[in-house]
Amino acid sequence: MSSDAPATASYREALTQAMREELARDDNVFLMGEDIGLFEGSFKVTRGLLKEFGPRRVVDTPISEAGFVGIGIGAAMSGLRPIIELMTVNFSIVAMDQIVNNAAKIHYMFGGQTAVPIVIRMPGGAGHQLAAQHSHSLEAWFTHIPGLKVACPSTPYDAKALLKTAIRDDDPVVFLESEGLYAKKGPVGGPDDLLPFGQAAVRRQGADCTIVAVSRMVWIALAAAEQLAADGIDCEVIDPRTTRPLDLETIAGSVRRTNHCVAVDEGWPECGLAANIATHVYESCFDWLDAPVERVTAADVPMPYARNLEQAALPSADAVATAVRATLARGA
Amino acid sequence: MADDGSVGQQTAGPVSADPGLMRQMFTVMHLVRVFEERAAEEYMRGNIGGFLHLAIGEEAAVVGSVFGLRPTDPITSTYREHGQALSRGSDPRAVMAELFGRETGLCGGHGGSMHLMDRERAFYGGYGIVGGSIPLAVGLGFAIAYRGEDDVALVMFGDGATNQGVLTESLNMAKLWNLPVVFFCLNNQYGMGTAVDRASAETELFRRADAFGIPSRRVDGMDVLAVHQAVSDAAHHARTSHDPVMIEAIAYRYRGHSMSDPDKTRPEDEKARWRARDPLVTFERVLLGEGIVSSDDLAAIREANLATIEDAAQFAAASPAVAESALADDVYAHPWNDDPRGSALMPGGGG
Ligand SMILES: Cc1ncc(C[n+]2csc(CCOP(=O)(O)OP(=O)(O)O)c2C)c(N)n1
Numbered sequence: 296m297s298s299d300a301p302a303t304a305s306y307r308e309a310l311t312q313a314m315r316e317e318l319a320r321d322d323n324v325f326l327m328g329e330d331i332g333l334f335e336g337s338f339k340v341t342r343g344l345l346k347e348f349g350p351r352r353v354v355d356t357p358i359s360e361a362g363f364v365g366i367g368i369g370a371a372m373s374g375l376r377p378i379i380e381l382m383t384v385n386f387s388i389v390a391m392d393q394i395v396n397n398a399a400k401i402h403y404m405f406g407g408q409t410a411v412p413i414v415i416r417m418p419g420g421a422g423h424q425l426a427a428q429h430s431h432s433l434e435a436w437f438t439h440i441p442g443l444k445v446a447c448p449s450t451p452y453d454a455k456a457l458l459k460t461a462i463r464d465d466d467p468v469v470f471l472e473s474e475g476l477y478a479k480k481g482p483v484g485g486p487d488d489l490l491p492f493g494q495a496a497v498r499r500q501g502a503d504c505t506i507v508a509v510s511r512m513v514w515i516a517l518a519a520a521e522q523l524a525a526d527g528i529d530c531e532v533i534d535p536r537t538t539r540p541l542d543l544e545t546i547a548g549s550v551r552r553t554n555h556c557v558a559v560d561e562g563w564p565e566c567g568l569a570a571n572i573a574t575h576v577y578e579s580c581f582d583w584l585d586a587p588v589e590r591v592t593a594a595d596v597p598m599p600y601a602r603n604l605e606q607a608a609l610p611s612a613d614a615v616a617t618a619v620r621a622t623l624a625r626g627a
Numbered sequence: 628m629a630d631d632g633s634v635g636q637q638t639a640g641p642v643s644a645d646p647g648l649m650r651q652m653f654t655v656m657h658l659v660r661v662f663e664e665r666a667a668e669e670y671m672r673g674n675i676g677g678f679l680h681l682a683i684g685e686e687a688a689v690v691g692s693v694f695g696l697r698p699t700d701p702i703t704s705t706y707r708e709h710g711q712a713l714s715r716g717s718d719p720r721a722v723m724a725e726l727f728g729r730e731t732g733l734c735g736g737h738g739g740s741m742h743l744m745d746r747e748r749a750f751y752g753g754y755g756i757v758g759g760s761i762p763l764a765v766g767l768g769f770a771i772a773y774r775g776e777d778d779v780a781l782v783m784f785g786d787g788a789t790n791q792g793v794l795t796e797s798l799n800m801a802k803l804w805n806l807p808v809v810f811f812c813l814n815n816q817y818g819m820g821t822a823v824d825r826a827s828a829e830t831e832l833f834r835r836a837d838a839f840g841i842p843s844r845r846v847d848g849m850d851v852l853a854v855h856q857a858v859s860d861a862a863h864h865a866r867t868s869h870d871p872v873m874i875e876a877i878a879y880r881y882r883g884h885s886m887s888d889p890d891k892t893r894p895e896d897e898k899a900r901w902r903a904r905d906p907l908v909t910f911e912r913v914l915l916g917e918g919i920v921s922s923d924d925l926a927a928i929r930e931a932n933l934a935t936i937e938d939a940a941q942f943a944a945a946s947p948a949v950a951e952s953a954l955a956d957d958v959y960a961h962p963w964n965d966d967p968r969g970s971a972l973m974p975g976g977g978g
């Protein structure tokens with residue numbers, strides 16, 4: 296067992312470390328998912344874990360998302376702490392009944408008699424020409440559901456620390472990873488470094504405009520901020536880390552200083568994450584805003600295959616920079 | 628199946644339930660019957676809202692299956708689950724109060740008729756999505772195997788639920804992983820208004836298990852002793868062989884699908900035929916015939932149950948409404964604030 300976690304790791308390895316440490320710490324924790332054991336995961340996030348913990352703790356499943364998510368929920372009701380891997384977010388749609396009607400509702404509708412301490416991990420996002428059925432960003436869907444908690448880490452440190460929190464949390468957590476971030480390297484914490492849910496990170500401090508983004512979009516926002524800095528525009532980048540709970544306090548505190556806000560979302564615009572952030576900002580910062588909140592989202596179309604069309608459909612640093620300039624121009 | 632519900636693979640040999648148990652099962656069957664009759668009345672009076680699904684006519688299948696288990700064996704059920712809760716010993720007061728939507732209800736008024744749970748009695752709940760609770764029971768079975776315990780999980784589902792894909796997934800994984808699960812299909816021959824032969828290409832529903840090498844059989848669901856025997860055998864098999872079993876019990880519900888169904892489409896002669904095989908009447912005859920109870924005993928049981936239900940209804944009616952402050956209680960086991968509007972905000976957030 297790696298008690299000495301290296302101080303630097305990829306986002307992928309950070310997740311593996313979190314699971315390895317929690318598997319070692321608590322026998323109630325087990326992993327279940329398609330091709331996570333022998334094959335070590337489609338994205339190799341569970342590499343080495345079958346070898347280390349054996350088939351009782353690392354369970355390969357058939358391709359039955361509704362079934363094994365439901366099995367995980369049942370196991371969680373009796374006090375185990377399953378970590379269910381869905382190969383990608385796209386396949387969570389097949390299991391949505393279990394996630395929404397069971398995981399999210401059981402504690403409430405039975406009057407608090409049974410908690411459901413399950414983690415449902417899944418990578419999502421677009422950018423690899425996987426076309427319409429394999430490119431979803433469903434943060435907004437899950438965030439919509441009371442009873443779920445939703446984490447969407449953007450860095451290796453957060454990936455590890457938030458996953459550990461998710462595993463120890465007594466509520467169902469939908470843990471949204473980004474395919475595009477798995478190789479990203481950075482510092483990671485040790486076995487006892489956990490991050491509370493609902494605590495945003497300020498990724499960059501700035502005085503002119505607040506950009507709110509999660510997961511891979513944080514890096515797009517930071518790239519935009521760099522571009523703008525060259526023109527003397529000073530952006531603050533807020534990463535909420537969890538979209539439910541949402542750290543509105545940090546977002547509102549920032550907007551009240553910058554008086555401008557751009558919300559970035561890899562998902563679609565209608566009833567999306569950016570729309571939700573914008574609404575919260577209007578409700579809590581209306582009197583401080585110098586201009587309407589700008590949204591940068593995926594295009595309102597199914598994801599196309601052609602490389603150029605896919606790029607056109609996704610939020611880019613250029614698009615974020617343009618939105619920042621637009622809101623600043625209106626506020627001037 | 629024959630009109631009387633008799634089917635091929637009946638229980639082998641004589642039933643071995645002991646007299647005390649037989650008497651107890653009759654008592655609970657009657658309790659469930661009068662509980663539901665009273666619930667129907669209270670629904671008509673407007674004291675019970677939402678959907679109210681009654682299992683009147685199905686008491687043998689409900690009670691026989693629960694009594695075929697140990698008290699610690701976890702159970703999940705559907706929205707037609709008052710009988711499972713009562714069979715497990717849930718307090719009729721708390722069950723009725725839940726139907727009334729009162730603070731004293733089994734689930735504090737958050738669940739209602741469709742969502743009873745009594746965790747202490749290993750009754751893991753009634754669920755409203757057809758087929759949706761099947762994998763939960765497999766998960767409870769998974770946890771039993773994971774911990775090396777010797778309980779058995781039982782999931783009760785209807786004939787209609789057999790056409791949900793998640794049953795197929797659940798049967799497969801239960802067998803693949805050798806999980807102690809009893810799949811108990813209560814085939815009351817209709818899913819709402821759709822008869823089994825209009826919904827299922829193979830009407831012998833227990834044969835679904837064949838594809839996975841899971842032993843399965845049909846049983847007369849109007850005969851409590853037959854159901855009890857079948858589920859006892861199934862649970863024994865699951866417990867000792869660490870393997871799933873499927874039982875299909877053929878029964879009939881006397882009323883419409885729910886209180887809002889006037890039950891106009893099922894043939895009257897069919898209803899009459901099944902009512903003629905009433906599981907309580909049949910069982911009474913057995914109990915009297917074998918000298919297990921006297922008619923005075925039966926009268927005393929009925930009277931006591933009616934008193935229990937009267938007390939439960941009065942208790943429910945007299946119970947306080949759920950405090951509005953409970954609106955946002957229990958959304959989370961670990962909440963981060965008390966904002967009932969949707970809990971998106973952090974404490975003190977929102978300015
Ligand atoms: C997924 C889903 N589809 C439809 C319904 C509406 N519905 C409720 S009960 C029911 C019939 C189910 O029949 P069966 O499984 O035989 O159980 P029974 O009601 O006869 O006990 C239907 C269609 C539902 N609750 N869930």
Ligand SMILES: [Mg+2]
Nearest residue numbers: 785786817818
């Ligand atoms: Mg039915």
